[in-house]
Amino acid sequence: MVANILVGMLCAHLLCFSVMFLLISKRLHDQKMGMDFFAMGNLLLGCAYVLQLAEGGPAWSLMSVVNHTFTLASPVAYWLGAMRFFGHSVPLWRPLLAVAVTYSAAQVLVQWSLGPVARYAMLSGMSALLFLVMVITVIYGVRTFAKDFYGEMLFFAALITGICVLNALKFMKLLDGGLDALQMDRNFQLVFYIYMSSLATVLPPSIIWLVLRRLTDDLRNLAARDPLTQLLNRRGLTEALQRYFNSRKAVPAHLLMVDIDHFKRINDTYGHPIGDAVLCHVAEVLRTTVRGGDLAGRFGGEEFVVICLDTDVLGVMHLAERLRAAIEKQAIQVTGSDHPLHCTITVGVSRHFANAHVLEDAMREADAALYRGKAAGRNRIELAPS
Template structure:
């Protein structure tokens, strides 16, 4: 009787959380974070346990076959949902349908050749192997795709490892004791249902919390980036500088200010769509040319900033020259253009600076060098000169 109550509560939990996942996913529109697939997994598992609750003693029958198929498909749905959560788009219905067909056929074959005990052992063994693979993958993920969620993923791995151990114990119990090991009032089944009820209560809210946490991080990232180019905006740049200099108090950096030459003329000649294309292509060049750890930012309009860490004035100037050459060599092609568009850029390089608080003064230095480069003919790199600290009106030059 107690096992029946626990199993009934587990069914209610799974089905209610399935509806909650589905409701949340409809509010997320284009980025559901796998919640819609988690809803499918909860629905499949809830229906499987419901069939187990009303199906009576273990044995052979259509309801039992469907129950086993749903039981195996549910964790696979969770895996697919987790892959979508970690930004790996995968199909859902095709692999689930294929698995359901293959496993149903396997059940019929095992039942006809080895009997019911082998069929129940097959389910327990498959679940144990599946959960073992999930546990290992999650632990591996703490060093790769889930570094930012290391603690949470370790907890999930431990909990899923518990399911793996219980299914492995069930597999052994069936082989040694037959179907009597699956009696709902047995001590083992009681422990199994209690643990599953615990997971059914804890894991769904945890999944929702992870999704909300990831959405919050995405919103924070959007607030720190330029929507057109994907580079950092000024806020994101300042946050990056603060984090860098807090971690390395004795470090220094150089600032490169990059201005596209005659950008107003490009807009006037080709239109703002091509102007946006040029901005995006220049951003790609800066992102690919900058070294690992450097910060790239769109300051506004046609001006970009690159902060080069761990280098001296010579290294910063050489980096700026590589960027200038890469921009000059890059062709901007669009389906609406009759010919490729090329552009050049002038780059001003500051002296070294050692704190985020010195950013504005350093920007003025680089801007003064940029202004001098514009006046001397553009498409060049200029290093700041001694006492050249006043801001220049380079925007008026285009």
């Protein structure tokens, strides 16, 4: 009786959160982050438990076949939803239909050849295997694509490991004791449904938390970046520099102020769309030329900033020259013109500085050096005096 109540509560949790996930996905429009896939996973598992209650016990029927198929398809939907959340474009219906058709056929084959115990054991064994694959994927994600969600991913790995272990135990109990192991009054079944009910209560809010965190991180990222070039803006550059200088391995940095020569003339001659294309071109050259740990930003207009970390004056001057030469060499194709556009930059380099509080002083030094470079003829690098 208690186990039936737990299964009923589990159905209610799963179906209610399925509706909630679907509503959230509608509000997210094009950036659904897998919420529609999670809604499908909850719906499949909720319907499977509804069918289990309707069956009343182990049986061989169409309802039982559908129940088992839905049960196995639900973790597939969750796994696909997780891939969507982390930016992988994967379909939903084709994998689910493939699983449904294949597993339904496998059930019929196993039932006729090995009997009902083997069919129920196959469900537990396949579920344990699927959840094991999910645990391995989550652990792999902690080291690769989900580094920003380290704590959350370990939490999910622990929860999924519990499901994996319980299904593996059910598999062994079925092989050992037959279908009697599935009786609802058995202690193991009670423990199984207590865990599943707890999981249905904890996991959906945790998934919603991940979505909220992703949206918050995206908003913070938008606030820290220039909308045209996607380089860091003043706020983003300052925050990144503060994080760097707060780390133990921080060493003095140098600042490069980069200005596009005669940019107003480019705008007046070719128009603002071409001017924007020039800005984006320079930004892309900065992205591909600076070193991995360096910071690149745009503070408005045609002025860009690069902060070189963990290098000396010779390294900074070498990087500045690479930037200057790359901009001068690469051409920009102008729509409606047979002649590509070439532009140049002038670079002012500050002295080294050792904390984020003197960023403004470093910018003034680099800016003064920049104007000396412009006065000397442009398309050159000027170092602030020691």
